Amino acid sequence: MTWSPPIIGSRPVAILGGGVLGRRIATSYVAAGFNVHIRDPFPQARIDALKYIDENKESYTSFCPSGRPSSGYGTYTASEDIESAVKDAWxxxxxxxxxxxxxxxTFAELDKYAPKDCIIGSNSSSFKSSLMIEKVSEERKRLCCNVHYTMPPTIRTVELMTDGFTHEEIFPFLSEVLRKCGMLPATARKESTGFIFNRLWAAVKREILLILTExxxxxxxxxxLWSHMFQTSVLPCQLMDRVGLDTVAFIEDxxxxxxGLDGSSTVGWLRSNYISQGKLGLKTPEQGGLYPPASVEVNPPLNSAVSASSEKQEKKEMPPLFLLDVGLGSNSPSYPSLAGISTNGxxxxxxSPNSPPKALVTGLPAPDGIDVDPSADRMYWTNMGADVSARDGSLMSARLDGTDRKTLLSNGTLTTPKQLILVKDPLSPNGSEKLYFCDREGLSVHRCNVDGSGHEVLVQNPGTAKDIKHWCVGITVDLARRKFYWTQKGPSKSNQGRIYRANLDFLPGEDGSNRSDIEVVFExxxxxIDLEIESETGVLYWTDRGEHPRGSSLNCAQVEGDKTVKLxxxxxxxxxxxxxDLGRGQIFVSDLGGSVYAVDVKTGKKTVVHRDEGSYTGIVTLPEA
Structure with a gap:
């Protein structure tokens, strides 16, 4: 049976779902001159999707082979009703x-309402399209397929795959359309678990395991050999150790x-010789993995220059540190109550270790969280303020030498803002550089742009400033999993502390006060108190100022799988x-007792790099150029 492409003309591409990925798919078509209609049942999602297209369509044209289309951008609309959204779609x-x-x-509805010549594609990364077509007509099955986007414009690959019935001519037709949109199409000639790229990577891992087995x-x-042949720092054995050998085995299963593969020489060997012995890679640094314990976190030396770098690592040289002195040590007249904190921060x-620190900024009202951006020559920090009842907390910025101080947020916006981090997120719909921070007595988690604009409340707990269980303190962002984590410390020394997480992007129709995606990760x-995550391995680190023996400690745990907390x-x-500072195998910790430590990740050995009569809160390293 022959197939004729649909006549496009002014007919739209219909995108079902205006979320993070749906709006990006839509923008790629608009930038190439195609008309688009988005269907989403949630009003806020429709608003956000259209706003994203408004603000980003021009940047997407840089990927199109012909640049901005001579006929202009395509039109774009959004609606709640699926029937009207797809009635003219090609x-x-x-x-x-x-x-x-x-x-x-959804496929059943599309079969009912879409034009007879309309192609129906699923962006699913988990399911073959053949699993979705049980309620569609035999004729429509020939027009259904997988159209799997990853995350444009950062990753522009699109994998196409048949449902087992799809007209073969559809794939070159769609590939040409995708190329006009600046995408990089690839077609699986038949149905396949894992599509194309994931299968390639699985084959690499499988053959490596056979080499090791033999x-x-x-x-x-x-x-x-891999590094030299492909001129890359992404090394397969090291990556398997970072992911975790138990996870590698699960995927191969x-x-x-x-x-019906024989796994005795791959995952069978891996389980017998590594997993059953507790050798999982970075999840078990003391036992190691494919690399022995002393080498798990270190790239294997490729030449003398790298060997020199490894030798430098063993010396654990200290990068420049920026410290916040909250102003409650011997340099403060007294240790005041929350209402009336001094401005001696x-x-x-x-x-360098044990050398006198240089004061860059003084006269601050209880600074707590800090991060730096050397590329912009800026540092950012929070001040808890001098009076909780006045809600006089603030967010500030300055050059790295302390000059050009600017107040980004204040005037009653914040109560007692705490840990702050700078995140460069290429997938953020409204600016890639964001400041994330917690507000303790404000019972909330916040995000804004580096100039203070675009301020959002990501989490708003109920209650008043006296509800200690709802105090939000530390924060970190996991871009790999598109999550942020925060601590709610609970009453002092109470063993009621928790670590939560939620998605970076709101679900449609939700805001900070009614989120349904909040999870308790540890309780x-x-x-x-403060948090940081190594996204590549999914290991979360945190300080705890609670009671001995578990408190006054530095801890870590996996955020997925085995969540056993390691002290x-x-x-x-x-x-x-x-x-x-995992490149040097260490973590810097600051405490209210006036000390700064370097902690060896493998042994837990503490080395004092600075101690005086100050009272330290936030700490950050200055990355090397």
Whole structure:
């Protein structure tokens, strides 16, 4: 049976779902001159999607082969009703949640309401389109397929795949359309679990395991060869250790079960020789993984220059540190109550261990969280303020030498803002550089642009400033999983502390006060304070200023799988700030007792790099150029 492409003309591409990915797919078509109609049942999602297209369509044209279309951008509209959204469409792409029952029902509706020549594509990353077509007509099955986007414009690959019935001519037709939109199409010629790229990577891992099983080589040598051949720092054995060998085995099990593969020489060998012995990679630094314990976190040396770098790492040289002195040590007349905190806080720079720090900014009202951006020559910090009842907390910025001070947020906006981090998020719909911070007595988590604009309340707990269980303190962002984490420390020394997480992007129709995506990740902690995550491995680190023996400590745990909390180091004097320096195998910790430590990640050994009569909260390293 022959197939003729639909006549496009002014007919729209219909996108079902105006969320983070749906709006990006829509923008790629608009930038190439195609008309687009977005369908989303939630009004705010429709508003946000159209706003995203308004603000980003011009940047998307840079990927189109011909640049901005001579006929101008395509039109774009949004509606709640699926029937009106697809009635004239020549292509529909569903980007609804990954629930197979929902997708089956969606395809049934599209078969009913879409024109007879309309192509229906699923953006699903988890399901073959053949699983979605049980309620569509035989004729429509020939027009259905997978159209799997990753995340334009950052990653522009689009993988196309048949449902087992799809007209073959559809794939070159769609590929040409995608190229006009600046995408990089690839077509799987038949249905396949994992599409194309994931299968390539699975094959690499599988063959590496066979090489190791047969004793032909070892992990370090394989990675050296890989690095030289492909001129890349992404090394396969090291990456498997970082992901976790238990996770590697679980993924391979899916291919083994579906294809009837013999896994005895791959995952069977891996489980016998590593996993059963507790050797999982970075999840078990003391036991190691494919790399021995002393090498798990270090790239294998490729030449003398890298060897020199490894030698430098063993010396654990200290990068410049920026410290916040909250102003409650011996330099303060007294340790006041929350109402009436002194304005004796400082930002200090420490360039070498046990040397006098340099004061960059003084006269601050209880500074608490800090981060830096060397590329912009700026630092950002929070001040808890001098009077909780006055809600006089603030967010500020200055050059790295302390000059050009600016107030970004104040005037009753914040109560007692705490830990702050700068995040450069290429997928953010409204500016890639964001400041995330918690507001303790404000019972909330916030985000804004680096100039203070675009201020959002991400989480707003109920209650008043006296509801200590709802105090939000530390924060970190996990871009790999599109999550942010925060601590609610609970009453002092109470073992009621918790660590929560939620999505970086709101679900449609939700805001900070009615989120349905909030999860408790850890609970029953003494008094968790500041956080940082290594996104690549999913390991979360935090300080805890609670009671001994579990409190006054530095801790870590995986955020997925086995969430057993590991106590890395103890006997701090109410630790607050931490900063990972895993390239040198250490973590910096600051405490209210006036000390700054470097903690060895493997052994937990603490080394004092600075101690005086100050009272330290936030800490950050100045990245090397």
């Amino acid at each position: 292509l529909v792409i569903e980007a609804v949640p990954e629930k197979i029952e929902l997708k089956i029902d 004793g032909v080589s070892d992990a370090a040598e394989i990675d050296r 899916n291919y083994i079960n579906e294809r 400082k930002i200090l720079r420490l360039d 029953g902690l003494p008094e968790p 890395l180091a103890r006997h701090f004097h109410e630790p607050i700030g931490l900063k990972l």
